[in-house]
Amino acid sequence: MSRRVPLTGGEKESLHASLDRHRDAVLWKVDGLDEEQARRPMTPSGTSLLGLVKHLAAVEYGWFCQTFGREAEPLWFAPEEDMEIRPEESTEQIVAFYRRARAAADRAINALDLETTGTSWAGETVSMRWVLIHMIEDTARHAGHMDILRELIDGAVGDHRPA
Numbered sequence: 393m394s395r396r397v398p399l400t401g402g403e404k405e406s407l408h409a410s411l412d413r414h415r416d417a418v419l420w421k422v423d424g425l426d427e428e429q430a431r432r433p434m435t436p437s438g439t440s441l442l443g444l445v446k447h448l449a450a451v452e453y454g455w456f457c458q459t460f461g462r463e464a465e466p467l468w469f470a471p472e473e474d475m476e477i478r479p480e481e482s483t484e485q486i487v488a489f490y491r492r493a494r495a496a497a498d499r500a501i502n503a504l505d506l507e508t509t510g511t512s513w514a515g516e517t518v519s520m521r522w523v524l525i526h527m528i529e530d531t532a533r534h535a536g537h538m539d540i541l542r543e544l545i546d547g548a549v550g551d552h553r554p555a
Contacts, residue, residue: 404506407524408498413551414531415494418448420553421538422483425545430483434541441541443475444534446486449493450474451530455523456497459510464496465489497527 395416397409422430422441430442450467451474457464469476477486506521518526535551542548 403521404501404524407506407521407528408501411524411528411531414528414535415448417535417551418445418531418538419487419490421535421542422487423553425483425542427483429545431477432545434544439475439537439541440477441538441545442477442481442483442486444538444541445490446477446481447474448531448534449486449490452490452493452497452527454513455527456500459512459518459523460500460504460508460520461510462496462500462503465492 395409395413397406397413401409422445425441431440433440446469450471453464453467456462467474469478501520501524504520506519506524508520509517510520510523512518539549539551
């Protein structure tokens with residue numbers, strides 16, 4: 393069953409739950425696929441399910457950790473290569489990278505108030521509230537892309553694993 397945003401929850405709890413719903417959808421969209429299916433380019437620009445997972449991991453580290461001066465693992469790729477899957481990168485490796493980024497982001501979310509500010513890589517001052525909203529938007533957008541790609545690969549549909 394898919395997570396739900398609490399119907400009467402506080403702001404931070406509700407924002408975090410909303411982000412988690414979309415994060416869970418991202419993970420299930422690559423679940424059960426073989427290496428070829430997960431990395432298969434599905435658009436003329438080369439978008440693949442695994443590339444989207446890699447991108448989302450990188451931006452979780454960037455927005456939640458680097459913006460707020462929190463620890464982030466070093467990336468082994470250039471920022472502009474975050475949607476490219478190299479031959480030596482496996483689904484298992486990229487999914488584990490996403491899980492670690494999510495855990496690091498959750499530590500930042502749990503430790504900081506919504507009003508806490510940090511500095512983005514563009515030099516802008518942003519609040520944790522703004523970052524949560526931005527990441528809900530970004531993750532939901534890419535989870536929607538992943539809905540379409542997964543359906544094209546094997547017909548699986550929906551925003552959560554079937555019961």
